[in-house]
Amino acid sequence: MRLSSNWNRRTFLGSVAALASSVVAPKRLFAFSRSSSRAISGFGHSGNPYEELGVxxxxxCEGTMTMLGGSLPHPELETVMMQAGRHFVSIPELEVAAGNKIAEMLKLPEGYTALVTSGAAAAMESGLAGIHQATA
Known part of the structure; x- marks a missing residue:
């Protein structure tokens, strides 16, 4: 990237606006880490959102059941999910990368990949679509 040294009114005003906003509201201009020690107000303040909703x-005692919310994630997974939630990514690129990582962990043969779906019904629909596509 080459920076232009040609100043005009537009570049000057843009620079002044960026400088002013970085002084007035730096947290809005730059990425920052939210402190988890900050008190939550509003929805979620009790620590049990289901109780707040009246659920x-x-x-x-049944095991992993979709009707009961699936299963509880391990603390390690919650940590990684919190880290991932602080970044923006291309969802199609993420789907491919996650599929490749799962295929690697499952030791699938070369050329095979996995697909992350939103649930069992979506997985069955994707599988059925793949079968129909293969026979067409």
């Missing part, structure tokens, strides 16, 4: 929580 009864249950003790899951």
């Amino acid at each position: 009864t929580t249950v003790i899951n």
Whole structure:
């Protein structure tokens, strides 16, 4: 990238605006890490959003069931999800990369990949679409 040294009114005013906004509201201009020690106000302040919505929580004695919210994530997964949530990415690129990583972890043969879906019904629909595409 080559920076132009040609100043005009537009570049001058743009520079002044950027400088002023960085002084007045630096957290809005630059990426920053939110402190988890800050008190939550509004929805979620109790630590149990289901209670705030009036939904009864249950003790899951059945195992992994979609009807009961699936399963609880491990703390390591929650940490990685929180880290990932701080960045913007291309979703199609993420789908390919996640599929390749899962295929690697499952030791699938070369050329195979995995697909992350939003749930069992979406997985069945994607599989069925793949079967129809292969026979067409």
